Amino acid sequence: MNTMATREYDWDEISKHKKKGDLWVVIDAKVFDLSKFADLHPGGANVLFTGAVAGKDATRAFFGLHRHEVLLKPQYKRLQIGNVRGQTESIKALAAGELSNVPYAEPTWLTSGYHTPYYTEKHREFQKVVRSFFETVVRPESVNTEESGKRISQTVVDKMAETNIIAMRLGPGKHLEGCSLMGGILKPEEFDYFYEAIIHTELSRVSSRAVVDGLLAGLVIGLPPILNYGTPEVQRKVVPEALAGRKYIALAISEAFAGSDVGGLQTTAVRDGDHWIVTGTKKWITNGTFADYFTTGCKTETGFTVILIERGPGVSTKQIKTAYSSVAGTAFVTFDNVRVPVSNTLGKIGAGMSVILSNFNHERWMVTATSISAQRLVVEECLKWANQRIVFGKPLTSQAVIRAKLASMISRVESCQNWFESVTYQMNNMTYAQQSDKLAGPIGLLKQCVPIIFVGRSWPRYVSRCGRESAEDATQIFGGRALTTTGMGKFIENYHRTSGFDAILAGAEDVLGDLGVRQALKKMPRDVRL
Numbered sequence: 001m002n003t004m005a006t007r008e009y010d011w012d013e014i015s016k017h018k019k020k021g022d023l024w025v026v027i028d029a030k031v032f033d034l035s036k037f038a039d040l041h042p043g044g045a046n047v048l049f050t051g052a053v054a055g056k057d058a059t060r061a062f063f064g065l066h067r068h069e070v071l072l073k074p075q076y077k078r079l080q081i082g083n084v085r086g087q088t089e090s091i092k093a094l095a096a097g098e099l100s101n102v103p104y105a106e107p108t109w110l111t112s113g114y115h116t117p118y119y120t121e122k123h124r125e126f127q128k129v130v131r132s133f134f135e136t137v138v139r140p141e142s143v144n145t146e147e148s149g150k151r152i153s154q155t156v157v158d159k160m161a162e163t164n165i166i167a168m169r170l171g172p173g174k175h176l177e178g179c180s181l182m183g184g185i186l187k188p189e190e191f192d193y194f195y196e197a198i199i200h201t202e203l204s205r206v207s208s209r210a211v212v213d214g215l216l217a218g219l220v221i222g223l224p225p226i227l228n229y230g231t232p233e234v235q236r237k238v239v240p241e242a243l244a245g246r247k248y249i250a251l252a253i254s255e256a257f258a259g260s261d262v263g264g265l266q267t268t269a270v271r272d273g274d275h276w277i278v279t280g281t282k283k284w285i286t287n288g289t290f291a292d293y294f295t296t297g298c299k300t301e302t303g304f305t306v307i308l309i310e311r312g313p314g315v316s317t318k319q320i321k322t323a324y325s326s327v328a329g330t331a332f333v334t335f336d337n338v339r340v341p342v343s344n345t346l347g348k349i350g351a352g353m354s355v356i357l358s359n360f361n362h363e364r365w366m367v368t369a370t371s372i373s374a375q376r377l378v379v380e381e382c383l384k385w386a387n388q389r390i391v392f393g394k395p396l397t398s399q400a401v402i403r404a405k406l407a408s409m410i411s412r413v414e415s416c417q418n419w420f421e422s423v424t425y426q427m428n429n430m431t432y433a434q435q436s437d438k439l440a441g442p443i444g445l446l447k448q449c450v451p452i453i454f455v456g457r458s459w460p461r462y463v464s465r466c467g468r469e470s471a472e473d474a475t476q477i478f479g480g481r482a483l484t485t486t487g488m489g490k491f492i493e494n495y496h497r498t499s500g501f502d503a504i505l506a507g508a509e510d511v512l513g514d515l516g517v518r519q520a521l522k523k524m525p526r527d528v529r530l
């Protein structure tokens with residue numbers, strides 16, 4: 001710690017240091033000696049020598065141009081030489097695990113004075129521990145890998161495995177039996193979908209869209225078919241290693257020939273005695289570059305079959321460059337006459353469609369959880385920015401047009417959250433089979449469609465669509481800062497560039513809307529008339 005930071009200075013003294021080679025400024029009651037730093041300042045030296053900055057309180061100017069985190073970086077923190085006499089800092093960063101006190105930055109169930117029919121004190125306790133974990137272990141990794149495009153380090157994966165976060169991301173179930181959850185604060189039998197939602201939410205709070213996927217999203221969607229339909233032998237081989245973070249899995253369904261239209265797939269599996277011979281290509285496969293196993297959709301003689309393929313002879317993967325970071329490991333996968341034991345078939349031969357369709361529900365629900373969390377962060381960023389940004393001598397919030405944008409962003413995220421919680425409650429009270437029957441439509445619509453009232457008009461909206469509209473609004477609020485990958489608007493830039501992934505991955509939003517309606521039409525009683 002810098003012991004000089006405890007010294008106190010009077011304004012008489014501070015105001016004398018205002019020239020080249022001898023420059024002090026005050027930011028939030030802290031005195032900084034920028035004499036040597038001025039020439040290294042990324043924003044240029046000149047701006048620091050203006051009458052309003054040199055030897056003065058530059059708090060307002062500073063927060064109009066920098067994120068608070070700049071002051072917390074060790075290389076800048078050490079520029080602080082003391083405090084203004086009798087004053088203490090008023091702008092503080094949240095401690096790990098702490099809740100934000102910005103309105104709407106947290107869901108109602110985490111906001112003091114509000115009530116919830118779904119969450120208990122135990123959920124709150126769990127949320128605190130999970131947030132602290134993600135902030136301390138995952139956030140630094142997220143920042144680094146988003147930029148480098150490298151896969152998540154094994155150290156972080158190991159820590160996630162140790163706390164059983166990898167297993168918890170798959171939801172409640174037998175795979176949690178005997179597990180110590182977050183150091184034992186929760187018994188496996190207590191774990192429900194609201195606890196799981198907390199994990200997705202907190203993961204998304206500290207991670208970019210690409211890091212959310214890079215942190216083993218492939219396993220989250222590729223392992224359930226093994227858990228639900230794999231033979232005991234396959235489960236014994238694959239599940240423990242996957243949950244321990246030692247082997248990675250990808251779900252390999254979509255192809256250049258067919259994405260959301262699963263029926264149009266062209267990868268074939270032909271029987272040869274006790275083996276399948278698999279040939280074909282897969283595209284947009286999340287975590288595919290580093291996956292050890294591929295839960296693969298194949299065309300077989302009697303229909304569509306899901307087969308678990310281990311990386312080996314005939315399997316090759318190459319990175320696809322996408323709009324988000326390569327940390328997600330998005331791959332083009334080629335299967336060239338790959339021999340796979342027939343015992344690796346997941347579910348019945350020819351019955352793969354139901355394996356995949358039932359699996360989609362959980363994936364789509366998870367995407368809505370992470371999307372809503374990211375949208376909430378965007379609301380928080382915009383509220384903070386509009387409050388601190390001074391234009392034409394007034395805060396940005398004094399502009400009615402900005403407040404209207406904030407109003408629609410808040411309405412979107414709150415409506416998405418409320419429907420999400422209601423669907424999650426249904427999941428908690430249904431078996432896997434009941435969820436497949438009763439929730440495929442509602443979850444498709446949730447991911448796709450949330451009706452909200454927007455400045456007097458009632459329009460159909462979508463979690464993914466809400467996200468994209470909020471990304472647009474946020475970009476307008478942040479202006480040019482939302483167009484750069486660093487600085488004040490870096491989160492907004494990233495969100496604006498990547499929120500489209502939520503509308504495509506796990507089923508294109510238009511297809512999902514249609515699915516919801518078709519499911520409803522299937523259940524229409526024959527004897528109803530107007």
Ligand code: HEM
Pocket residue numbers: 025027032034041042043044047048053058061062065066067070071076079486487488
């Ligand atoms: C402890 C004092 C300061 C430090 C450590 C600091 C550091 C930085 C850093 C790291 C950047 C790069 C952008 C970013 O990462 O946000 C930056 C940009 C900038 N800084 Fe500072 N700065 C300080 C004080 C000031 C003050 C008092 C002013 C007052 C005018 C100022 C004006 C600027 C400007 C105009 C930019 C460019 C912003 C942009 O491109 O949007 N800085 N500064």
